[in-house]
Amino acid sequence: MKEPKLIEAIGVDKQFGDTKVLRNCSLAVDVGETVVLIGPSGSGKSTFLRCLNLLEPPTGGDVFFEGRNITSDLRHADRIRRDIGMVFQNFELFQHLTAAENIMLAPMRVLGLCTADAHDLALDLLKKVHIPERSDHYPDELSGGQQQRVAIARALAMRPKMMLYDEPTSALDPEMIREVLDVMAELSADGMTSICVTHEMGFARRAADRIIFMEDGAIIENANAADFFGGLVNERTQRFLDQILH
Structure with missing residues (x-):
């Protein structure tokens, strides 16, 4: 029997009032695959990402995770x-907690880890994102890049099967962008299934298996990375690429 995709969206629509934000969006992602979503502002990229983990329940269509329709019963959204x-544009760290404590919180409350085990996990994850020496620092004592790496470690603490990134470097100064992208690329190389909304084409070249181009709430290009950067894309996608690469 054919293995199901790790996550698959089929005909996803999203409407806010009279405004249709997503139109018949379909995407299937294999285990271990890294997919980058690009497109102009307002094209629906972030909304589509949030529909995949039900932060925004789709208005129409279905999302399957490990072969199970997760849109059929939203009562299980927290478990999904x-x-x-998920890693957001803004770091969303608790300012009164240290880096380690931010990472420890969910594993203790949700997974039932004891303090010692959660602390060991936090230190291991801070090593993974290359800032173990910052474990006792508070967010206002960290650079933006360091805060985002703590946010990545916090997401990893729940032992997810995949990661979603919503423009994770858009709030960072240019010199801090690389350190965050390096961590994301390392996670992808280690086999973490990832979907990332970003305009960082260097990261896409380095880490992506596929590139998705969205416009006006629809997916208009779904290409493997080699074809995408080799120019085997439609005219509208090429115009967008020309704008952001030059």
Whole structure:
């Protein structure tokens, strides 16, 4: 029997009032695959990402995770989000907690880890994102890049099966972008299934298996990375690429 995709969206629509934000969006992602979503502002990229882990329940269509329709019963949305880590534009760290404490919180409250085990996990994850020496620092003592790496470690602490990134470097100064992208690329190389909304084409070249181009709430290009950067894309996608690469 053919293995199901790790996550698959079929004909997803999203409407806010009279405004249709997503139109018949379909995407299937294999285990271990890294997919990058690009497109102009307002094209629906972030909304589509949030529909995949039910932060925004789709208005129409279905999302399957490990072969199970997760849109059929939204009462299980919290359980689904344990398996799908998400990193946002803004770091969303608790300012009164240290880096380690931010990472420890969910494993203790949700997974039932004791303090010692959660602390060991936090230190291991801070090593993974290359800032173990910052474990006792508070967010206002960290650079933006360090805060985002703590946010990535916090998402990893729930042992997710895949990661979603919503423009994770858009709030960072240019010199801090690389350190965050390096961590994301390392996670992809280690086999973490990932979907990332970003305009960082260097990261897409380095880490992506596929590139999705969205416009006006629809997916208009779904290409493997080699074809995408080799120019085997439609005219509209090429115009967008020309704008952001030059």
